[in-house]
Amino acid sequence: MTTIGKSNISGIRLDVSDRRKLTHTLKKFDLVVGALPGRLGYRLVKTCIGVGVDGVDVSYMPENPLTLHRDAVKAGVTIIPDCGLAPGLSNLLVGRAVSQLDEIEYVHIAVGGLPVKRTPPLDHVMTWCVEDFIDEYARKVRIVERGKVVEVEALSGLEEVDLPGIGKLEAFYTDGLRTLLHTIRAESMWEKTLRYPGHAKKMKLLKELGFFDEKPLKVDDVRLPPRRLTARLLDKKLRRPGLGDVVALNVDVGGRRRGTKIRHFYRLIDRYDKERGITAMARTTAYTASVIAQLVAGKFVREDGVIPLEKLGMKPMIFDRIMAELEERGIKIRQISLPPNL
Amino acid sequence: MTTIGKSNISGIRLDVSDRRKLTHTLKKFDLVVGALPGRLGYRLVKTCIGVGVDGVDVSYMPENPLTLHRDAVKAGVTIIPDCGLAPGLSNLLVGRAVSQLDEIEYVHIAVGGLPVKRTPPLDHVMTWCVEDFIDEYARKVRIVERGKVVEVEALSGLEEVDLPGIGKLEAFYTDGLRTLLHTIRAESMWEKTLRYPGHAKKMKLLKELGFFDEKPLKVDDVRLPPRRLTARLLDKKLRRPGLGDVVALNVDVGGRRRGTKIRHFYRLIDRYDKERGITAMARTTAYTASVIAQLVAGKFVREDGVIPLEKLGMKPMIFDRIMAELEERGIKIRQISLPPNL
Numbered sequence: 001m002t003t004i005g006k007s008n009i010s011g012i013r014l015d016v017s018d019r020r021k022l023t024h025t026l027k028k029f030d031l032v033v034g035a036l037p038g039r040l041g042y043r044l045v046k047t048c049i050g051v052g053v054d055g056v057d058v059s060y061m062p063e064n065p066l067t068l069h070r071d072a073v074k075a076g077v078t079i080i081p082d083c084g085l086a087p088g089l090s091n092l093l094v095g096r097a098v099s100q101l102d103e104i105e106y107v108h109i110a111v112g113g114l115p116v117k118r119t120p121p122l123d124h125v126m127t128w129c130v131e132d133f134i135d136e137y138a139r140k141v142r143i144v145e146r147g148k149v150v151e152v153e154a155l156s157g158l159e160e161v162d163l164p165g166i167g168k169l170e171a172f173y174t175d176g177l178r179t180l181l182h183t184i185r186a187e188s189m190w191e192k193t194l195r196y197p198g199h200a201k202k203m204k205l206l207k208e209l210g211f212f213d214e215k216p217l218k219v220d221d222v223r224l225p226p227r228r229l230t231a232r233l234l235d236k237k238l239r240r241p242g243l244g245d246v247v248a249l250n251v252d253v254g255g256r257r258r259g260t261k262i263r264h265f266y267r268l269i270d271r272y273d274k275e276r277g278i279t280a281m282a283r284t285t286a287y288t289a290s291v292i293a294q295l296v297a298g299k300f301v302r303e304d305g306v307i308p309l310e311k312l313g314m315k316p317m318i319f320d321r322i323m324a325e326l327e328e329r330g331i332k333i334r335q336i337s338l339p340p341n342l
Numbered sequence: 343m344t345t346i347g348k349s350n351i352s353g354i355r356l357d358v359s360d361r362r363k364l365t366h367t368l369k370k371f372d373l374v375v376g377a378l379p380g381r382l383g384y385r386l387v388k389t390c391i392g393v394g395v396d397g398v399d400v401s402y403m404p405e406n407p408l409t410l411h412r413d414a415v416k417a418g419v420t421i422i423p424d425c426g427l428a429p430g431l432s433n434l435l436v437g438r439a440v441s442q443l444d445e446i447e448y449v450h451i452a453v454g455g456l457p458v459k460r461t462p463p464l465d466h467v468m469t470w471c472v473e474d475f476i477d478e479y480a481r482k483v484r485i486v487e488r489g490k491v492v493e494v495e496a497l498s499g500l501e502e503v504d505l506p507g508i509g510k511l512e513a514f515y516t517d518g519l520r521t522l523l524h525t526i527r528a529e530s531m532w533e534k535t536l537r538y539p540g541h542a543k544k545m546k547l548l549k550e551l552g553f554f555d556e557k558p559l560k561v562d563d564v565r566l567p568p569r570r571l572t573a574r575l576l577d578k579k580l581r582r583p584g585l586g587d588v589v590a591l592n593v594d595v596g597g598r599r600r601g602t603k604i605r606h607f608y609r610l611i612d613r614y615d616k617e618r619g620i621t622a623m624a625r626t627t628a629y630t631a632s633v634i635a636q637l638v639a640g641k642f643v644r645e646d647g648v649i650p651l652e653k654l655g656m657k658p659m660i661f662d663r664i665m666a667e668l669e670e671r672g673i674k675i676r677q678i679s680l681p682p683n684l
Contacts, residue, residue: 211575229559
């Protein structure tokens, strides 16, 4: 055990891919907050259920966490998956909007973490796991069109978005609906990622040239998935501690309430905490997970099973409590309910 | 020895990085045509001189072949370096132009091999050594400004060029002057490479992200220079046999003759030989090397030493003979002498 910083938190170094050791370790705790790379997330959640410990997870896992719902119910365990910014806060807000509608027409999410200023070559700053960052551009995207789930390419659906206080951005499809595909029915649903204009074209080039390929490539006498080398290079070039970031999230849900068309719109703009050196991405991701973890640990959230955040968003008491806790940490979400044409 | 095709040519498989074996093999021949990757070119030429055999080389070697001049003279050997398209034909044409001037003001070369049609993602087709192709974008470029050699970045100096029969292209500095830096004095000299518009920006991105780096990078448990993986990927994506290519070369030399300003301009446009499946790049590179090799072997070129093509271009008899031989192979160079304002 090693002490982290000067706080009363201590650390354990552990190979989480070793199932037996992981099980043995998790047994000692009441609640697990998972903040692992996507490829390890599902395994961690599964182990939590096996051990019988509650879990709050922020990983961008490729698997569907809802497939573990029955096991979690049986084990009497609460699992909150996708508990970061988006998926995460976005789901919570969608749940809130949906609970105020009789009929849902569309759910449109736009979200991005950006450097405060454009910073070549990619106009991006790496604030989270580089492998999951690449996966956002590589993974097939599921959206809903005319009520049906369809698969599209990441980086497609490119459009321009003007964000007050930030300026002109571009937005393109990424696979962020996830549990919403199973929990919400609407005519149209998508998540798009926000970046500075021109970013998508560059990432598309890397993708098309094969730099995101996961299949090992033989080069001289070694075999290496091109994506592994790309991840190392991007991490080297784009991880710039101290470079301020900004997070933007738009959640736009339209539908009907008692026959009248209405639109619920939420906007979050959060900025780098210079004083404490905490990125906006860390703030919006980790504070969300931390607040929810405390609600689960305090038995404020009592439901057993895999409970996605949209379900919590539908409960006014819980939603308001989360909002209040986030606001205390300086994360302010503007809620605007509008007639559909505004 | 293995027979190549149905011709009377036979092959030897040889590790040319093994100096002893290379020396032993070259001894058996009267003339060597070097068509190796750039990193092996200098070594081959040096071995030719050591063995006492004439050599014609097309490799894009990073070293200066003129440093071997004295050794070649001593050995009584003729070496023609940079004997392809550009460097190569370009040097020959510069030599011709210069021989018709009393004073040289500028030497401007623009050259490129392109696919006949734009072909995403890079609008390029790989018609030669992928490693030397990458080196063109990575290697520092020497140009002449106000009579002095200065170093600039490859991919800089971007401008638009309109080529009749091909259309709008872009041009940027590449390190193609080479021996001309030592043999010709002018106020301004540069070589630029021609590509479809937008290509330079894409290659610049790869360069800036570190994909052309030669320093080995540790990725997981292997160490690999990023450029090696990039070379493999580009070769896979851009080598498309049968996709027609076109080669364009502009050589523009301005100066004075008997006090009057004059401009010598040469243009070569060559296209894929569909019937025989020979790319324009292979035609313009290999036919040049082959014609020169025959002139050296036939003692038509008699000078000992390292003789760059601009020197041969200055000799009317040799220049005309080369032009005639190339024309016989369908390679037609238009020569236009103009007053300087046209």
